[in-house]
Structure formats: C-alpha cells, structure tokens
Amino acid sequence: MSLFFMNLLNGLSLGMLLFLISIGLTIIFGVLGVLNFAHGSLYMLGAYFCFQSVSLFHNFWLALLISPLLVAVLGGIIEMSILRPVYGRDVSFQLLLTFGVLLVLDDAVRLIWGSGYHIVNPPALLNGVVHVAGFTYPVYSLFILGLGPLIGVGLWAFFRLTLWGKKIRAASMDREMAAGIGINVNRLFTGVFFFGTWLAGMGGALATPLRAIGPSMGEKIIIESFIVVVIGGLGSFPGAFLGAIILGLINAYGAEYLPRMTMALPYILLALILLTKPRGLLAREV
C-alpha cells in the first residue's frame, strides 16, 4: 500500500514538472502555431544555468530567479531572428528551424559544460525528508507537487482575467484580425515566445535537485512533452495538465509493474490516443 502511495507521489511530482515544461510548449503552439523542437534544449539550458549560478553564488533561490530569465532572453532572440521570417511558410520550416536551434544548443552545452553529469542540492529550506504514515518522502518533491497546480491556476487567471492574456488569446484565434484591431502582433509573439521559454527554463531550474543534469536531458524531455501536449490536445491548458499527470503516473507505475515495457508505454499511449481521438483528449480551448 505504501509503495502504491509512493508511486502516486512520484508520478504526480514528475507530472507537475512535465506540466510546467509542456505548458510553455503548448502556449507557443497555441499562439504562434509553432511546434518548438528546441523547447527541451531550452529546458536543459535552464538546468545548466541553474547549476552554474548555484556554483557561483551558492544560492538556489537566486539561481531560480536568474536562470529562467536568461533562457527567456535567448528565446526572445530566437523568435525575432529565426522564426519571424518564416511565419508565412509551411509548418515543416518552423519545425526544421527549431530543430536547427536544438542542434546548436545541445552541442553548445557539450562545448561549455562537457559531457559529464552534474547535480544540484535542494535549498536548505527544502532539503530533507518528511515522515508520513510510516514512510519517508523528500520535501523537495512535495514542493514541486504543490507548485504545479499553483502555476496552473496563475496562468489560467492571467489568460482569462488580464488584458494581455485576452490579447494573446485574440491573436491566437486570428492573427490578422488581431493586428487589424491594433494589437502589435510581432511584439506579442516575441512576448509569448519569451514567456514560453521562461517556463521551459523554470522547469529546467526546478528539475535540478530531482534529476541529474546531462547533455541528453533535453532530447528526452522534448519527446515526453510532445506526448503530453498531443494527448492532452495541442494548445489546450487543461489538456497539458491532464496529459502531464497521465504520463507522470504511467512512468511511475510502469517502472513498478511493467519494468520491461516502461520505455514503450508512453509511445503506446500516444498512438492509442491519436488513433482514437486525433485532436487529443481535451480539444483546444486557450
């Protein structure tokens, strides 16, 4: 029973991390129509920046503030210089360009930090374990578990209640119409990409105490977040939340009960859902 509960917590905290990353991916897709292949690499960059800041300043919270911002600035530059020229073209061009960015970022990370693995300790406040009903659980995982829904609600409120949120939703529904009523679509797109990559960087920074930092972490997470956003429904908020939780739980329970199939399970799930509900479980509703 306690093992079952343990896996539940593990799955949910992994799901929250996936949610944080996927939500950035899905916002960028929903508004810009770009499926960002480099999203995982930006997540990885967030983790490396966090690692670097912690070893420079010895302060996790400061690192958590700086590193996503740096990633987001890079994201803004990428959008303005690389993506803006190709919005009018076929989607495969955008896929390929962001794939080019992925190649550059992944190898840049290898050049700068080498191929070895690094770890970051959780901050003192969240270090240690709690004892619940006869088993122990790391505090940091609980922190992530609580943070996920908080960010979800915050984003929902931003998109529903603020003027900027409404502008973004308008532009995502009809780019030309939005420009016609005086919204600066170019600036808005850069802003959205900035924000989406900020979320990726944040996910990376928050993941550092949970997962080892290495040059292949982006390659893995991008496929996982693709799965999350596609099974939930591309561009959908609640979809990303649902998809992230499903994938997190499948990973946790799969490792326990079907160890020989754990790697294949997410792809089987993806295929099953795409074949029965081609637009994902929860159709788009930004």
Added chain:
Amino acid sequence: MTRSDSSLKPLFGWAAGLAALILLPFVINTYIILLTTEVMIMGIFALSFNLLFGYTGLLSFGHAAFFGMGGYVTAYLLSHACPSLTLAFLTGVAGASLTAIVVGYLSVKLDEIYFAILTLGFGMMFFSLAHQWRSVTGGSDGLTGLVVPRLGWGAFSVDISSPWHYYYLVVAAFLLTVWILRRITQSNFGLILVSIRENKERAAFTGINIRAYRLASFSIAGFFAGVAGGLFAVFDRMASPSMLHWTTSAQPVLMTVLGGAHTFFGPVVGSILFFFIEHIITKFTDIWMIYLGAILIPLVIFFPEGVLGTLLGLKKRKHG
C-alpha cells in the same frame, strides 16, 4: 535537331554520373570509398523519405523505424548463421515493408503535425522494443558479430567484405533505387501524389482515394528505407538501437531540406553535403552538430528550396 539534342542531354548526365561512380575507386583511397558508400546508403534513405515528404506532402519523423527494421532483421539473420546474404537482405526489406504497411495504415489518416508526432511515436516504440527486448535484439549493445557470406553462387560469387566490392554493390542498389523512384515519381501515380500534396481536398473531389495513395507512398518509402537499413547493417557489421532513434529519423529530413525537397535529386545532394560538412568539421572537433545547425538555420531561412532547388531555379530563370 534541337529536339534530339534536348532528349539526349539528360542521357549524357546519366552516363557521366554512372561513369564517375564506376571509376571513382581507381582514383581515391579506401577512406573516401567508405565515405561514398555511406553517402549512397543514406542517399537511398533520404530519397525514400522524400517520396513521402517532397512528393506526397507527409512529414514523417519516424522514418528510422523502417531503416532500423531492415537493418535489424538482416543483422539478426546474419548473426544466426544465415547462409545467404541475399536471403537475409530480402527478408530485412520485407520486414521493413510489412512494418511500413501497418504503421502507414494507422498513420496516413492524420495530417501535418499530428502525422509527424504519430510517426515519431511509432518510431520510438520500435526504438524502445530494440532497447528492452534483449534476447532478440541484444538490447542497447545491438546485434553484433555479423557473419557476411559471399554474395552469389559457387564460382559466380564475390566476397563483399572488401570495401571495393561492397562499394559496387551499393552503387548498383543506389542506381536501381534512383531509377525505380524516378519512374514512380514521373508516372501518373507520382503525379497523383503531388496533387495530394498540393491540395488534398481538390484531389479527393476528383475521385482519388487519398488514404490509399498515401498508404502506397508510405509503403514504398518504407520498402526503400528497409533497403538502406539492410545495406547499412552489412556495411557497419551491426544493428544498434540508434538506427531506430528519432534523431536518425531526423537525418533524412535534414538531408532533404538541405538539398531541396521539390527536386528529385535534392536528397542525394543533401546527403553529400551532410557528410561533406561532417567530414570536414570532425577533422577539427568531435562536436560538429553545432556547425550543422548553424549552417542549417540560414539555409532554411534564405534557401527554402534547398541548395539544388535554388540552383535549378536560377538556371530555369536564366533560360527563360
């Protein structure tokens, strides 16, 4: 006179290409022979992908599934004392084609990004299978220790473990693939594929069964990807899970875009460029993807038709 001139012209091109491929081993060293062999194998892989992408308009991110399937089946038979290279190779290609028919049947009803993601998912399913089904696939080590039998029969057989002999085998396979795919793309069937790419709805209104044509295109592409995979496994003397990984699926995509998706030989030009760039850069550093990315990005932005596509476009404009 002018008419016979223009109909002879492409023939000269073909003859020159053929002669160059046959004479190449006499002027260059073993290393370049190996490199050229690999370029042609990946050229077959990229050409097969482009039937799907450039002609049918379907961006598959799981094409490595068929490349890997061809490679794994061939490697499995050769590492289990299969006496005939031809048999092992043909079984590999059959395995790849069957896989493509099944995956294609399920995938071709989706479009654009959904199609790309679904094929990526199927590809990664096979990657996971190769990784975790240790008893058959050898797990993360892959299948090694291939015994490559002589090709042919008795006195009429050759030992293809020599790079030169294998080079000529791959030249033959490459030319055959080019010829068949060229015939396919220039046939009515090929034109229908292009019409589906250009406008799916309009094509459907003229009575074309979109799904059937897409499936046919997907299966043919899978067949030739299997050919490339089988050749690659024999070339490398092994099959490893990386053959099935999505980054391998990305390779023909890159090559095709590099060369030009809307020209027949674009993927081949892309394959040459890809290996040329890799060859030059890895002389100086192991970390070469960063340069590939740095070349790819401006190329995609400024040369949307690829290197060959842009050159042909310039030529066309010049001549009228």
